[in-house]
Amino acid sequence: MTTLSQAACTVLLCPDPAEKCRLTRAFAKDWAEGRITELGDTTPPDRPARPERPVLLPFKEMPRRSYGGERGRVSLIHALAHIELNAIDLGWDIVARFTALALPRAFHDDWVRVALDEARHFEMLQDLMGRLGAAYGDLPAHDGLWQAAEKTADDLMARLAVVPMTLEARGLDTTPATMDKLSRNGDTMTPPALDIIFNDEINHVAAGVRWFTFLADRRGMDAKAAFHAVMAQRYPAGLKGPFNHEARARAAYPRDWYEELDRNR
Template identity: 50%
Template sequence: MTTLSDLALTILTTADAAEKARLSREAAALWRAAPHMEIGQVCPPDHPARPEKPELLPPTEMPRRRGTSDKARAALLHAVQHIELNAIDLAWDMVARFTDEGFPRAFYDDWVQVGDEEGKHFLLLRDRVAELGYEYGDFPAHNGLWEAAHSTRDNIAARLAVVPMVLEARGLDVTPAMIERFGNLGDTASVSVLKVILSEEIGHVATGNRWFKFICQKQGREPKAYWQKMVRENFRGLLKPPFNEEARSAADFPPDYYVPLSAPQNAS
């Protein structure tokens, strides 16, 4: 009988990006339709399957995405699309990797929901990038998000602290400026997609926050101090302002958590 971990492993070992996104949505529907499906147990890969393109560059070598042309707009959306592809794998890796941590079924419900929505985001961006004349893989990308996941593969508290609560929270900070940029260009189609993503990513940060606090409660830890400890030990550098405090607060993530770990406001 197929288990949730089996579904997760299928997604993680699927290289084609659009198929990975489609399977993510399909697996979520299967899970919801089968309330007695077992969680199961598998050995997830340390690195998920990936398509041959895009070319992966170090973050410092990524070209700047400036301009107003269709190509420039597609390149910016492609960067978000690449993040969403990684986010699909991150959600399903969370499902498959941490089955011995004593989480209730609600934990898996939440991360299946995240995987479903990340798949939706990828497909929305795929369609918009295609309307601009390009496709996933046409622009270079970097692998920073998965590198953070790999480095926290043996520590669920560190994974939750760094991936949803630092890296995905960063998306809440930068997406409003992208929405404004596309809005100033009259690109309402791209604005609509980015607004969907921003709204649902608040929920993803909240999910990470909720389960981090669950761990703290089980272990008798104070969440803010432990989160800051996990970030200092597992994230290189300082958090970069400005912060979207409204969106972060909607995810129950107050400034006294992250501002002490941030760079000065005028930092480049």
């Protein structure tokens, strides 16, 4: 019988984005409906399988993003689709990588659900690109998100602090302005998709905060102090405001946790 960690690794080792999404839906349904019941202990790969395209470039070599015209829209949507594809793998990786911690089922429920959301987001963005005569892989992308995963593979608290609570939370800060720019440029297709992603990401950030707090409590630590300690070690450059306090509050993200790390203070 397939275990959840085996299912996670099957997704991680699948290079084809469409099949990765299909497998995510199938395994998430099997877990939710009780056909997968055991967590198992299958070790995930250091890196997920990837298609031959897009070409991965260093972040500093990535073309400047535009918001105007079809070319600019394709560039933006492609970048977002790449983030979502990585996020599918991040959801499954967190399920399989930390099995030794004996976490509650609710933890795995949350991250399987996150992976499922990210698959839906990727397919939605891929559909938008298709309407514009493009597809995922047509443009270069960077590997920053998975590099963050590699740097936090040794500690779940670090993974939660850096990925959902910092990188995904940054999306809550920037997405409304992006939607506004696109709307002012006459784009009526992309903002509704970004609004769906934005609201789902609030739940993902909330899961990060919830399980970071759970782990801090389990270890007898003050959660805020633990977050600041992890960030000092793993994200020493600090955070960049301005912050979307309303969206972060919806994610139950305490304002003093992140605001005190604003490097512009």
